[in-house]
Amino acid sequence: MPTSTFFTTDDGDIILRAGSESGTKHDFRVHKLILSLASPVFKDMLTFPQPPDQTSSDQHQLPVVDVPEPPEVLNDILRFIYPGEELPKILERSTINALLVAADKYNISSIYPTLRANLKNSLSPRRCDTFSAYVIACRFGFPEIAKEAAGLSSTQSLIHHKNHEDVQYISSTDLLRLVEFVLTREYQGLHRIQAILDQPHLLDSSTCRHGETAQDYYFHLEKEVEKAFVGIPCVGFKDLFEVLDRITDPPIGCDPPPESADWHYESDDQDAFCCPLRPMTIRRRLTEIEEDLRELNRKLLDSFFGKGSGGG
Template identity: 30%
Template sequence: MSSSLFSSRDADLILHSNSSGEGGQEDGSSINFLVHRCVLSTASPFFEAMLSLPQPNAERNSDIPVIPMAEDGSVVETILRHIYPLPNPPVETLDELAQMLEVARKYDFTSVSNHLRQTLVAAQFLEACPLRVYAIASRYDLDEEAKVASKATLCAGLDKMPLHDDLKSMSGFAYHRLLQLHKRRARDAVALLELPDDVRCMSCNGRRDTVNQPPRWWAHYKEAAKEELLARPTSDIICSLSFIQRAALASGCERCAGSILSSCWFFDQLRQKIDTLPATV
């Protein structure tokens, strides 16, 4: 079967996709892609070198050389759409992206690899599967993408992310670096949980014996913030209004809410300090 998209009459090369079924037998689903040597050679140093050599064992079809591909038809077509002047097909899943990245690197399609690297750290993947993105980036030594993904994992928490086969290909070194980032940042963020002396509550600090003590809301806030930072070492949750309000309610003091309200400057400073901590591997 021939590809309807790649069927140019002036093609001088055929890429024959893999169609092996169970037992490695041909199942009849292979696709022939009629392509141009000049396009492949320009896009890939691998093909440039290969096509410059005589290929006595190449299959022949109407005097056009046939190159068998190990990949199935959908993968071959997707890669070809990236190197021909056609709209790039959308990448819907990380499984698809990882497979395409493997092929692009195998055949040295640099421009395709660069496009896929940008797609790898798109918001849709970073927000849903930051650890998988980090694992894929680490597998292919994509340092910048690994840094971006490592930062995204901070908001999710390592213990909350599901296991996936992509993690099997991540080295112990790469995972240890990520684990150290989380632990180091959590430690440094927790160390910032110090309340200034001038934060007071009119009720909690209204007596002589409590005037130098922190308001009651602070103990509840600090304990909850510490627990949250150890799981997700970012300022997003602990500086949110809903999180802070819970400390006021837990204090049992009617005026702690007013104390917190007048301490907005403290939470702004806390957020800024946490946000400036190192956030990537």
């Protein structure tokens, strides 16, 4: 494990020995003053006499403080609190969680903003493991990130979450709130998709020659849109339009009547000449679905998690 030269210099006046009894240990030669300034817990700890390093042959044996954190965690913590050190690039949520646990234990509040930002940056509609981010955010008091993580959650992300031990770190209230939100959002979202792509009104047009053909196309379109929504809760325009590539192209839509040159662009679903298989009609329906689902997500997030940032 690479460490900074700050933690091996001769002017260090104390040794932090990281690692459990059964694991690999690593010594960090550090400075009492910096530890005391960064952490009131370290400051109190260092007021008590510490035993010297019995494993060293140096006649000026430094006092040693054993800490249970893994060496890589303590190394990152020290890099956060030492001046002149480049901040570690923390990408994995497990590492973010371990550092937050250590920061909470030693009351090192200065590193919270960076770790909070790293946790927020780990969220993405394309990642399925939103539950771990939700747990971390609830555990360490980041409500805006908890709300954002909830908005990206789905029944699939909850069912397929691998580390079930996470549940012990959040309250039953936080867990129930997330489950209720996800189930409500999926239930209402599927109903809204069905309402927009509902079949009966497709035959309202008195001049459209597509009957069962339109119904069959919209049935397959609806199923693919529902699948996209369940897989990506914050489904966007691009995701929905990619759905069109996964189903058979519809027949060419009915031509507009000659007296209505602007019909292709201006007709709506109530227009007597509207053909449901015109490309603009299909794209308009997908656009309506995306906007409807985005508004549904926002309203339900505000309802379950309070108004404010965090929803998409």
